[in-house]
Amino acid sequence: MTEVELLIDAHAELGEGPVWDARANRLYWVDIHAGILHQYDPVAAVDTQTPLGEPVGCVAPAQEGIIAALKSGVVLINLTTGARTPLVGPEAHLPNNRPNDGKCDPVGRFIFGTMDDAEQDASGSLYALSPDGSCKTLVSHVRISNGLAWSPDNKTLYYIDTPTREVAAFDYDLIQGSIAHKRVVIKVPESLGWPDGMTVDVEGMLWIALWGGAAVGRFDPTSGTLLQKINVPALHVTSCTFGGPDFTHLYITSARKGVNDEQLARYPHTGGLFRLQTNVAGTPAVQFGATPITV
Numbered sequence: 001m002t003e004v005e006l007l008i009d010a011h012a013e014l015g016e017g018p019v020w021d022a023r024a025n026r027l028y029w030v031d032i033h034a035g036i037l038h039q040y041d042p043v044a045a046v047d048t049q050t051p052l053g054e055p056v057g058c059v060a061p062a063q064e065g066i067i068a069a070l071k072s073g074v075v076l077i078n079l080t081t082g083a084r085t086p087l088v089g090p091e092a093h094l095p096n097n098r099p100n101d102g103k104c105d106p107v108g109r110f111i112f113g114t115m116d117d118a119e120q121d122a123s124g125s126l127y128a129l130s131p132d133g134s135c136k137t138l139v140s141h142v143r144i145s146n147g148l149a150w151s152p153d154n155k156t157l158y159y160i161d162t163p164t165r166e167v168a169a170f171d172y173d174l175i176q177g178s179i180a181h182k183r184v185v186i187k188v189p190e191s192l193g194w195p196d197g198m199t200v201d202v203e204g205m206l207w208i209a210l211w212g213g214a215a216v217g218r219f220d221p222t223s224g225t226l227l228q229k230i231n232v233p234a235l236h237v238t239s240c241t242f243g244g245p246d247f248t249h250l251y252i253t254s255a256r257k258g259v260n261d262e263q264l265a266r267y268p269h270t271g272g273l274f275r276l277q278t279n280v281a282g283t284p285a286v287q288f289g290a291t292p293i294t295v
């Protein structure tokens with residue numbers, strides 16, 4: 001395990017949602033309130049920014065570009081032409097909400113969460129959008145819908161509502177796209193910060209970004225224990241995902257939001273994009289609509 005490497009000193013206000021597109025060998029990530037899609041090409045070491053014109057919670061690879069959870073709703077975006085195809089807008093009646101973390105489930109449904117932008121009300125939800133256009137609510141009364149990950153056997157969904165400081169697990173029905181039997185599998189102690197985004201490795205261990213904790217933690221969801229703490233030179237570590245040719249590059253995003261001058265002096269690269277070479281591989285991101293579902 002090597003040191004965490006600063007790739008782009010992006011000064012992102014709320015850098016989030018890293019996802020690896022294996023087709024293009026690049027990393028997508030977003031700056032939520034700024035409404036910017038970042039595309040990082042690790043071969044050229046170039047980060048390209050695309051303004052989307054409104055807040056963006058998360059993106060995932062889709063057949064011709066990406067699927068994006070925008071403030072106004074979920075859309076497909078063709079990254080070559082810029083053309084957008086609206087899919088669903090489940091919270092047009094909740095103007096104080098915005099989308100937050102999301103990713104595709106193992107068969108290509110887009111699972112995305114929402115939250116009160118003021119972080120006060122439990123007005124958020126977690127939604128599942130199927131490639132056929134149907135959208136259903138998986139979880140209601142969420143405060144800050146955040147990290148999502150599936151166990152390697154696809155039978156368990158892990159989910160973080162940040163203020164709970166817990167990782168919840170649900171039985172996941174891959175055919176129906178439904179959840180059941182909620183239980184708490186990890187309690188993140190206050191000393192580590194707040195659990196934010198997360199990803200999973202091939203051994204089924206969870207890599208959890210620690211907001212305010214300047215670290216990523218590798219946790220065992222069976223025992224609930226912290227196996228390893230990786231220090232990141234940014235205070236608010238927001239999310240992480242595996243990418244690269246063999247999925248052993250852990251890409252890590254961070255945020256400047258709420259960082260004071262003293263904290264910034266200690267963590268000057270807060271808001272940057274980072275990478276860690278790991279000795280365990282992660283699982284590839286799934287493309288929206290990737291796998292036809294047969295019942």
Ligand code: CA
Binds near residue numbers: 016101
């Ligand atoms: Ca987040």
